[in-house]
Amino acid sequence: MDLRQLAFLPLRVTVAATQTTLALGHFVSPQGPLLREGGYAAQLSRIIADDGLLNQLNRLLEDEHGPIGLAYTLAELTAEDRPIGKALARDGLLDRMASEEGPFIRLLEAGGPLDRALAEDGALYRFLEPGGPLDRLLAPGGPLERIVEHDGALDRVLAEGGPLDRILEDGGLLEQLLAEEGILETLLKPGGTLDRLVELGETFEALVPRVDMLGAAIPTLNHAVSVLNSAVEPLSSLATRFPGARRRPPASQPALEAADPAPQD
Numbered sequence: 001m002d003l004r005q006l007a008f009l010p011l012r013v014t015v016a017a018t019q020t021t022l023a024l025g026h027f028v029s030p031q032g033p034l035l036r037e038g039g040y041a042a043q044l045s046r047i048i049a050d051d052g053l054l055n056q057l058n059r060l061l062e063d064e065h066g067p068i069g070l071a072y073t074l075a076e077l078t079a080e081d082r083p084i085g086k087a088l089a090r091d092g093l094l095d096r097m098a099s100e101e102g103p104f105i106r107l108l109e110a111g112g113p114l115d116r117a118l119a120e121d122g123a124l125y126r127f128l129e130p131g132g133p134l135d136r137l138l139a140p141g142g143p144l145e146r147i148v149e150h151d152g153a154l155d156r157v158l159a160e161g162g163p164l165d166r167i168l169e170d171g172g173l174l175e176q177l178l179a180e181e182g183i184l185e186t187l188l189k190p191g192g193t194l195d196r197l198v199e200l201g202e203t204f205e206a207l208v209p210r211v212d213m214l215g216a217a218i219p220t221l222n223h224a225v226s227v228l229n230s231a232v233e234p235l236s237s238l239a240t241r242f243p244g245a246r247r248r249p250p251a252s253q254p255a256l257e258a259a260d261p262a263p264q265d
Contacts, residue, residue, distance in 0.1 A: 060066045078085045087093040098104050117123045127133050147153045167173045177183045187193045
């Protein structure tokens with residue numbers, strides 16, 4: 001080490017200590033970056049105060065309806081064993097619908113349903129054209145106005161004791177529909193109403209050929225009855241010409257009546 005540097009070492013240390021002290025003094029002075037208005041102390045106070053950012057962040061993380069709660073809910077909804085998770089899984093419903101042969105591609109392809117709907121003479125153009133369905137819907141006195149007018153259809157549906165209240169009340173239609181062993185479960189369960197309707201449809205399909213055969217035979221049977229009637233009518237007229245034929249008792253009465261018992265002496 002140079003002897004000159006060694007001799008000036010105490011002086012250099014003193015100068016450094018002095019500069020450090022002056023810097024610290026300026027740092028903690030009222031005009032320094034720590035204590036001045038909006039300085040580090042004020043910012044730190046806003047972070048760690050009772051209602052500071054740290055507390056707010058903590059409450060936000062603990063709130064079940066906050067971002068973390070929503071993230072947990074989203075993770076639960078997209079789990080592999082949930083419907084949305086199954087739809088989003090590889091080769092799931094979304095993949096099949098977006099595949100090259102899926103509905104989305106067929107919908108968007110040239111000449112597809114969307115292309116036809118947006119064409120000049122397509123469904124959307126006809127819906128929006130002057131005097132079209134949209135104009136008739138929004139016209140004065142039209143369906144929409146009649147729905148939302150005072151005491152109109154919407155008021156009647158939403159009125160107290162109206163259809164919507166009856167549907168949503170305890171024991172109402174919605175509860176009957178979704179209850180255990182309710183209408184929906186009875187309809188969809190194995191062997192339920194829907195399955196029986198399907199079986200009944202199969203029975204009807206089996207009966208159709210027999211009904212067709214019967215329908216084809218009816219004209220022939222009708223012709224045979226007509227021929228038989230035309231043959232019996234002359235015989236009936238001839239029978240009335242025989243002697244004593246008109247004195248015969250009616251067919252509803254017996255031809256022979258029981259003889260009265262002989263009187264006893």
